[in-house]
Amino acid sequence: MRPLENIAMREAFADAAIELYEEGYNIVVLDADVSKSTRSIKFGSKYPERFVNVGIAEQNMMSIAAGMASCGMIPLVCSFSMLLSLRALDQTRQQVAYAKNNVKIMAHYGGYSAGPEGPTHHAIEDLGIIRSIPNITILVPCDAEETKAALRTTIETPGPVFLRMSRNPVPYVEGKPGKVEVGKGYRLREGKDLAIIAIGVMVSRALDAADELATDGIECQVIAMPSLKPIDEALIVEAARQTGAIVTAEEHNIYGGLGSAVAEVLVERAPVPMKRVGIQDRFSESAQFFELLDKYGLSVGDIVAACRETLARK
Numbered sequence: 001m002r003p004l005e006n007i008a009m010r011e012a013f014a015d016a017a018i019e020l021y022e023e024g025y026n027i028v029v030l031d032a033d034v035s036k037s038t039r040s041i042k043f044g045s046k047y048p049e050r051f052v053n054v055g056i057a058e059q060n061m062m063s064i065a066a067g068m069a070s071c072g073m074i075p076l077v078c079s080f081s082m083l084l085s086l087r088a089l090d091q092t093r094q095q096v097a098y099a100k101n102n103v104k105i106m107a108h109y110g111g112y113s114a115g116p117e118g119p120t121h122h123a124i125e126d127l128g129i130i131r132s133i134p135n136i137t138i139l140v141p142c143d144a145e146e147t148k149a150a151l152r153t154t155i156e157t158p159g160p161v162f163l164r165m166s167r168n169p170v171p172y173v174e175g176k177p178g179k180v181e182v183g184k185g186y187r188l189r190e191g192k193d194l195a196i197i198a199i200g201v202m203v204s205r206a207l208d209a210a211d212e213l214a215t216d217g218i219e220c221q222v223i224a225m226p227s228l229k230p231i232d233e234a235l236i237v238e239a240a241r242q243t244g245a246i247v248t249a250e251e252h253n254i255y256g257g258l259g260s261a262v263a264e265v266l267v268e269r270a271p272v273p274m275k276r277v278g279i280q281d282r283f284s285e286s287a288q289f290f291e292l293l294d295k296y297g298l299s300v301g302d303i304v305a306a307c308r309e310t311l312a313r314k
Contacts (some may be wrong), residue, residue, distance in 0.1 A: 002171035002204045005144045009165040012144035014039035017149040031078040032058045038108045058083045062091035069101040081107035081123035096160045097135045104221035105162045111251035113167035118286040124139040128256020130162045137161045138229040141205035142173050153180040168289045185232040191219035195239035202249040219312045233265045240270035246255035254278040273313035275306040
């Protein structure tokens with residue numbers, strides 16, 4: 001596994017929020033009594049007049065944020081991803097998305113990163129839920145460095161944006177373009193045999209899988225897709241036509257997330273053999289983050305096996 005960064009995504013988020021506010025963006029940060037977990041407390045400690053802890057009231061927090069946005073502020077709404085995508089879903093749909101309010105949803109603890117807190121706190125369906133709602137952009141950075149770039153893009157993109165982050169330090173990904181563009185992915189590795197398209201922490205694992213397959217002479221492209229919605233259809237189609245086989249890798253249920261989005265593009269524009277690496281429509285258990293990834297189908301070995309199976313179908 002590639003070495004972990006020395007800073008977690010949530011720390012990168014907090015530092016970037018402070019930097020962007022100091023640059024002059026009209027940011028206000030809201031949290032639902034988990035500010036130590038999301039690290040929004042760092043922003044609140046430095047700029048208490050721009051910070052609101054609404055308590056354990058995620059629905060109210062989203063409504064307050066919609067009101068602030070209607071007054072010209074840029075609210076960053078912070079909580080666990082499962083709370084923002086489930087408990088506050090009605091307000092997100094009606095008051096944020098339908099109204100096109102400029103609310104930025106800071107979805108922390110994405111995927112399995114709540115770890116020992118268990119299935120009630122794991123966010124395995126968040127992307128599918130939010131992707132089905134009109135007017136919301138979805139960004140999923142792959143490491144702490146890209147989290148900072150993604151937050152800048154979030155702030156500068158008009159309308160609702162859902163930014164999904166992991167709790168833990170994750171492996172650093174080399175070769176990133178340095179900025180996140182809405183509707184754009186990027187290729188980290190060239191290859192002619194198959195393309196692996198990945199998001200979040202699975203980007204580094206896709207690179208590890210490509211390294212392993214290369215020892216057998218299999219050349220895999222690796223594509224990172226930080227913009228899940230809108231997704232980079234042109235890059236997906238290009239990869240399919242260059243390689244003739246696609247594998248997706250995501251820390252999410254196989255239904256509704258990256259795999260579904262890529263399959264939708266391929267079936268309409270460039271049908272090729274494809275396999276989805278993700279959570280196989282099941283709840284997990286309480287355990288450490290990386291243990292959960294490995295146990296529930298998201299290991300490097302799982303990506304390698306999916307690539308071999310897909311190649312056999314070409």
